[in-house]
Amino acid sequence: MDAAAATAVNGVLEVEERKAQKSYWEEHSKDLTVEAMMLDSRAADLDKEERPEILSLLPPYEGKSVLELGAGIGRFTGELVKTAGHVLAMDFIESVIKKV
Numbered sequence: 001m002d003a004a005a006a007t008a009v010n011g012v013l014e015v016e017e018r019k020a021q022k023s024y025w026e027e028h029s030k031d032l033t034v035e036a037m038m039l040d041s042r043a044a045d046l047d048k049e050e051r052p053e054i055l056s057l058l059p060p061y062e063g064k065s066v067l068e069l070g071a072g073i074g075r076f077t078g079e080l081v082k083t084a085g086h087v088l089a090m091d092f093i094e095s096v097i098k099k100v
Ligand SMILES: C[S@@+](CC[C@H](N)C(=O)[O-])C[C@H]1O[C@@H](n2cnc3c(N)ncnc32)[C@H](O)[C@@H]1O
Pocket: 018, 021, 025, 029, 037, 038, 069, 070, 071, 072, 073, 074, 075, 076, 090, 091, 092, 093, 096
């Protein structure tokens, strides 16, 4: 297979993977809850430890522009906006973005 054909095949696979992922998250984000976002019924408890831990691992972002990919219902977005200069939170599921 030449490079152009390989690139085309990879492009098709990426589109198929994105469709599969989107379909998965459409199915799993119906409730718009932290449990759905973390795929765990104990999410409320886990979130109490996980959220501060993840935020503490970020590089300094005070006053900076932050791009949050796969933001879900905004579990981290609310914290990020307190410190960042600007936050762009993105998700491919429209309903979760409306919840943010
Ligand atoms: C495990 S959830 C985590 C949500 C949020 N970051 C949190 O920690 O609560 C993953 C999120 O990423 C989104 N997502 C996954 N792949 C994506 C893609 N290719 N483009 C945009 N959003 C995506 C899903 O729709 C879902 O809301």
